[in-house]
Amino acid sequence: MNIKSLLLGSAAALAAVSGAQAADAIVAAEPEPMEYVRVCDAFGTGYFYIPGTETCLKIGGYIRTQINYDENWTEAGADWDARSRGYLTFAAKSDTEFGALSGYINLETNDNGDTHLDGAWINIAGFDVGYFYNWWDDGLSGETDEIGSETTIANAIRYTYDGGTFQVGAAVDELSGPALYGHAGTNDDIGVSGLLGFTLGGVTAQLIGSYDFDAEEAAFRAILTAELGPGTLGFAAVYSTDPNYFYDKAEWSVAAEYKIQATEKFFITPAAQYFGDYGFDSDVDAWKVGVTAGYQITEGLRTLATVNYKDVDGEDDGTWTGFLRLQRDF
Template sequence: MNIKTILLGTAAGLMSVSAAAAADLPGEPVPAAVDYVKVCDTFGKGFFYIPGTETCLDISGRVRAKAEIDFDDAVTFKADGRVQFDARTATEYDTLRSFLEIKTTNAAGFEVGKAFIQLSYFTIGFAADFMDGFGGVYGDTDRNNFGSTDLTAQVMVDDLGGGFYVGLAGIISDSGDKLVASSDGDWEVQGIVGISGQPWGSAAIAASYLDATESFLVKAGAEFTVTDELSVAASAAYDDAKEETYLALGASYTATSALTVYANVGYEVDAEEFGATVGADYGIVSGLTLTTEVVYDETDEFTGLVMLSRTW
């Protein structure tokens, strides 16, 4: 054994003794274990593991400040916001998901926007509506909105192959609080069949029967990817209660990495009423978008919109 080996061994021994002695000194705090937040890439971008659990959470939101312009009257200034919590856990019965959205109201308060539990194909709670989930036009205004805002129980099978999916929903609604329903409330049944994720785009057809009016709604829509920059959306709907047919057509063009322009037209066939929207979205920085719109409605009036949206 040479002198270098002896000296290194002695130094290592002294360090071990010193560390052990220091650990025994009174009053020395014991460092707490740190449970760092870890990225969860199982469910896509934005999720992270809730420390100490196998549940992944994504927190997203939006704040908007806007000026609504009536060219014949005045300018109205508004602001609104929402925050969304999406928690998912992989289980032996597929993904268990819970979703909660809280948003501002016109009365300067807050309300629950969506709140549902989802396990595999099954969803129950205040969830998205089949009638509004496809075929909409572009921009801040959807002229073909038939959606319900009530409690629902849904079955959605989205792994039929080839991008096809099918869904069935039962809805119960009461007047008053949309998050409260009872068995004697009005009920609605919805169904949808569609295809998504195709190189050419997506398409769907949905139908709804409403007990309150003993009437039905039918809506068909599609969005076509014409080029990488240009997409076109079209929809048609029939409201049996109003005996009215609605048609809508829209186009969106990504002019640059920051600028997207769009236009929509809508027509109520039996009422012979026409409306149109022209607008643009400009990405100032990542997460901040400036939107401008000019809208012509069926009353022969023009309105405008200037809006800043911050999303995360």
């Protein structure tokens, strides 16, 4: 065998082996394209698209710890109590032919082991349907006034028209929950509310009227706030025909406060309130004064403190209450 024949034979053998290996080679599949979370800016900051959908989701909440003080507490002889809370909010939004379709879930967990639903409702075309806080939960900005109900969350249906400068609304609440003011604590009691409001320049006004069908009593409240100087001046007035689901503190009451924005991060709010026929007793009046202060320590971290003094006719001494709070928002 000459050298030429040997080279040709070797080349042929290598070609055959290479062909066999090529035939047996495993070809890796193309990787699936990765879907990254996309920012959704259609409904404000903090929203992102749920992968594979056109629905935008926002997750938020806070972690709060505070020390409460009440000199009338008698449990174990203590007059202060430290408490902590975690709160989560979920908001889902998408565009529809009826406008934005929104859904909300709020979850609250306290250090006593209590975890509960603090809101779950649907909003579309001005309607709110589900479990949410009513208009009586709103109030003045400080921590002194008592112009709302003890129980302000319920299953309800509500419609609100917001024209920018003018607002009008109507709501029907199922007054379930604890047995209060003659309520049996069942799911059969009904309350209705109406709202009128306007915002013009630095002035905002709101009027609420509510009727408790089970107690057969009504309650009314007006709030007026106005930007004045370095802060915001606020007034409120409440009238209740008798104790009912919406207001049970007194037959009538007036409150005032002035929120002073001392710096970009610090505010202080002195406030006062007077109660006529306190506890719906025509021989008893009461008054309350206090101050609330807040400071934004850094982005997402703030502190809030309040001190209040309340005096009721017929009681030997007034009562001091307050709290000191540290809260991380996200």
